[in-house]
Amino acid sequence: MALILLFVLGVGNFAMHKAVLESGHPLLGQLPWFVHMLGGRFGLLVEYLLLTAAMLVTYNTDGAGGSGAALAYFGYTIANALAAWLIITRRV
Structure with a gap:
């Protein structure tokens, strides 16, 4: 069950x-050069x-x-969602 949840969080x-x-x-233009490698897909690889x-x-x-790894990835997803929301809504 945890693997399915991780997969959904990954998507x-x-x-x-x-x-x-x-x-x-x-x-996005102020990020280091290595972030722009592969047309911005370096982050997707990470x-x-x-x-x-x-x-x-x-x-x-x-x-x-x-379960610790799953919880850590869940926390990462929450932080990622907050950062994405801030960037997409241009609050940053």
Whole structure:
């Protein structure tokens, strides 16, 4: 069940990241050069690696380690949602 929840959260994170990239916010132009590698898809690669790591740790551990990874990814998703909302609504 935790893996399904992580997958759904991952889809949400990818959607939020894509929306921020397409927002055209001036803040995006001030990011370091390596963020713009691969046409802005470097950040999507990082999102993928985070999701994969959280899912692997959750799958391979019994008990506290896996649930800790799932909770950490949930916290990351909440922070990501807040940041995306601030950027897309131009409150930043």
